[in-house]
Amino acid sequence: MSKTVDLANPELYINRELAALEFNFRVLAQARDPDVPVLERLRYLTIVNNNLDEYFEVRVAVLKHKHALGAAVPGADGLSSSEILARIRERALELVAEIFDTWREELLPALDAEGIRFLTRDGWSDKQRRWLQGYFQNEIMPVLSPLGLDPAHPFPRILNKTLNLAVVLKGRDAFGREGHMALVRAPRSLPRIIHLPAEVSGGDGDFVFLAEVLQAFADEIFPGFQVCAAYQFRVTRNSELVVEEAEVENLARALSEELAGRGYARPVRLEVGADCPRAITEMLIANFDLEETDVYRCDGPVNIIRAGMIYDQVDRPELKFPRFTPRLSPAFDKGVNEFDVLGARDVLLHHPYESFASVVELLRRAVDDPGVLAIKQTLYRAGKDSPLVDLLVEAARNGKDVTVVIELRARFDEEANIGLANRLQEAGVQVVYGVVGYKTHAKMLLIVRREGGGLRRYVHLSTGNYHQGNSRGYTDIGLMTADPEIGEDIHKVFQQLSGLGPMIQLKRLLHSPFTLYTSVMAKIERETEHARHGRPGRIVAKLNALNEAHVVEALYRASMAGVQIDLIIRGACTLRPGIPGVSDNIRVRSIVGRFLEHSRVYWFGNDGAPELYCASADWMERNLMRRIEVGVPILQPELARRVYDETLDNYLRDNTQAWILGSDGRYTRSHPARGEAPHAAQQALLAAYSG
Template sequence: MARKLPLPATAIADLSAPELYLNRELAALEFNFRVLAMARDARVPLLERLRYLSIVANNLDEFFEVRVAMLKHHHSYGSAAPGPDGLPSGEVLTRIRARVLDLVAEQYATWQEQLKPQLDAEGIRFLTRHQWNAVQRHWLQGYFEHEVLPVLSPLGLDPAHPFPRILNKTLNIAVVLQGRDAFGHEGHMALVRAPRSLPRIVRLPDEVGGDGHNFVFLAELLQAFVDLMFPGFKVAGSYQFRVTRNSELIVEEAEVENLARALSEELLGRGYARPVRLEIANDCPKAITAMLVANFELEESDVYRCDGPVNIIRAGSIYDQVDRPELKFARFVPCLPAAIGPGTNLFEVIGEHDVLLHHPYESFAAVVDLLRQAAADPGVLAIKQTLYRAGEDTPLVDLLVEAARNGKDVTVVIELRARFDEAANIRLATKLQEAGVQVVYGVVGYKTHAKMMLIVRREAGALRRYVHLSTGNYHQANSRMYTDIGLMTANPEIGEDLHKVFQQLSGLGSVINLKRLLHSPFTLYRSVVAKIERETAHALAGKPARIVAKLNALNEAHVIEALYRASQAGVEIDLIVRGACTLRPGLPGISERIRVRSIVGRFLEHSRVYWFANDGQPETYCASADWMERNLMRRVEVAFPILDPALARRVFDETLANGLEDNTEAWLLGGDGRYTRATPGERPPHSAQQTLLRKICG
């Protein structure tokens, strides 16, 4: 991903020069190398390492389904304008392939050389067909004949049986046959498609598997008994393959009458959209590979050979089937803030002071309890909430339904276009509408990514607003795996601001003026730039100036330019960016006062926090938005201030200062785009996440 600067950095006066920016797609890809390092880290429990391997595979799927697919689409139509880095799309695709080849090689080396042998040593075995004993083979053949074969539809390829449609990311076997069928036709090629109804990992029963936990990939099963699918033929070879397709949904919102119906129709075809990648077994002959490439209308550069199962992502599914606590992260119990206990009246508590929630260390149950109390409280008149990714088993939806049935006016803004959650969100919308909840889908052309809840309650003859704002989604499962900040407040100005935002989302409101919240696509971008420029002015005036921000990603070119100017003026800048960062830190005369780090640990770092020194009167904002073009320009986002000085100090200490001290799970970004892992050196080891587990959870 590195690019050489053609001029000394100090000679570059134009801060928009392409040499000062890393490529967005390549920066996103680099994150997966940091995740894969967790799978290779002997300090991480073994089954957790297996999960990290699966996460890399899942991330890579999405990378091709979205980023590569869109890049190839625009490149093929000549409409791919270079980004701030100036790289043409063809060059980006070439570099992506080279880096993905490195990642895939390292991924399968981790599986073959580390994880699989170490799992074997712990009695957790992924058995290949060459390792089955007679008893295991007999049981597996019976399983195949009774559970698998009846649902398969093997297909011979000839003029009467053309190449079939292959569903996105499904397991398939290409089979080479010799012999004649009942009609006298020579057998040459056949395909076996594994229906999604079949489990991709088969667990052998204890009486067959013996001691330990024994698993078999479905692909092994299909290849072992492929001859049973083609009686009368000799199987000369069988080879796994998997195709990845473009999964970006394109709906012209201004041209449809019903977004939910249009998306539902679009979803039906997503599994068969244009292919972008072919994964195939290492030993697949060139002739068969060429046949598949031709049928999928791909190029040789779209082929990735796998030294193991093409669907390695499925290996992580055994995590919940293996009861070995010593091979997993130690369990912890999220706690509640000191002000909240069993039976606490949350309206009384929030009415007296703001409440901060730091997930996953503090429990998401407080948010559920707030909605539960609101649904039952006779004084509550209205509830408004956004749902971006909520999960289909969330109790929040049932509580919103209960509130509506209890006579509350309930409005829910559901973002139907939350990528890969579209179908689930359509089902949620339908369930809520059937219960009498008013459901809206946000604003045409802008995804509603803000995470917010507003409760209107009558108290002593007057109306009072209670608010929950968060950096993360209303997803209970994710609240145990993602780090996020939530704020519960009854601040009148924040409540009034949020009321206006919901009015704008559910109606056809004009531009609104907010007192406390920063709101994209309106004020958030220019406010962030203005606050960076204010620090720049302080530095130029000889005052101490500092910016610290924690983000998931950073790629907005004008924000980066402002940070470069601030660095040149003398502002000290620390950025904790988990994923893609296109800023080049440490360039002499440009960004030498900017430091960028990424933390990859047990939990997914997800909270967004912006901190500005502001000449001794620091400002702290938490937000749903990263400093990305899409968040600042093309989404509805909210950044909320932490007004209580004690809570603001806590946010700074726990998310920013703590993260900057991490020297065991942090990675440091260099100006060349490469990351190096932080090491303790002479300092005591410090893990930001483990520190908070001890401090908050005890």
């Protein structure tokens, strides 16, 4: 069979950019689900808009840049860059239309039913209008810098993703200048959502978009003119930083210089209000040097993403998911010494159901323990006011040898990571920025402790970032261990990162860009050989994304040999399941629920001797080839069983939050079959860990 099927046929592959865009339709479905609390539905809507912003800032921006240079090379799907851009346009228009339909037809009525209203100008009472006019005059007008457009006042630089108004004027000013067009840029210091006082509205749930206020009182911005109309617009710019790392002496300084210009980089998308006339739109297109196909009309606020700001302002617990407190790992009873526990056995943490505090307390113990000599850690995204960073600073001041590998190029966290690096260096921490050309994406913590005349290594490895906020909203697996071979492996990886060391041989870990890809391919081939010889072949993997063409091809070959394959892939998947004779033994599902699925788990049946790995890497070309990543085997059988049951089997049984991928590239939401009990994987874990 494998000799008669051309696995290089482009029809077997979904385009990676289109697959990434498709994920947002699944998230938007959460905003449309009446069984989801209404403020959570609003939050999902803003998540979709944030995702769409980043999609244009990075994916579309890079693709457009390569297309303009003629440097875009077709992927396994065979589509040219012009074809991809056209299809992105078509699907993005559908997504934008659905976003605003959801906002107008579903969310606004549902919020209103709960006493939460977004008021528009035509719905203000006289009392509300007077209060808003006073607010405008006292809080908004003093910080505005309106700009009339004429030869002496050319079109200004517009900052990325900011709110702006194009204002049409009639009349003459004090200098005799004829008013035609003016711009009003909303400074970022102004709140985008204004919460009306209860005494003005008779309740505490009335909100107004800043754009509505600016449009309502535009005549006060331009006294002496007649304001004919004011139209919202917003521009999205290329946010992909380009630093030729091999040609710079100081990566932090070079990135800082690039960051300064990010907000004014090449435009890639223009959003305008649905009422914006063609003449104004054409003027904006010309000034931003865009095409008509770069324009997206919004039947609602162009910065609708800002609606999510009310989530934290409205204290209505019944309109949000029920609160839960992550369980402290039972391995660490109060007062127990973490080193004693890990010296006896490995400990597995499943976030967000189990608390990240165990990792913090392990590091705190290391800071105060006189036997601890060295601490090494990678930081990709740490978050603001991270207790881990405070502890690393304290450890350095306590005389520990502390080394931190900070990935400066973590997208949209570059500035924060530069500041973090400076703070650590000032405290005496040795800070390194990883390896030129390879992002350090591995999540590793190593503690070296003197015990009984020798040294022992304690390790924490995770599928997710050292970020307490993420640990409450993302699903991730963390392993804490004192296994000597794993500790030696991690020591070698850190040595290679900080010392520019040679190729290393690891005993336990899979290591990208060296052995992870080849190991995954070899394990898929091993399952293929088992099936070819009449033995059961089985692969189950949970990933954020799958787009590496050679891995997809290997999975196709495995399916054709009879290997049963289940893939739980949250986001983009370029593999087409269910193609007769090629992928009919492959099933792909995506779980979208309360938490962002983030853990990566690989399981290979191995003819009754299964292997299970938790990793920082997806099966993507960048993770397997161009990043520093690690995959760690779960060696203790009871922990491996737990990971399999909770992150794989549990998710394969989900029949309410699961979306099933068809061979046409579209997803269908799963529903319980007749007589089948509903099962939601995340809800089952919440119940299990709170019981």
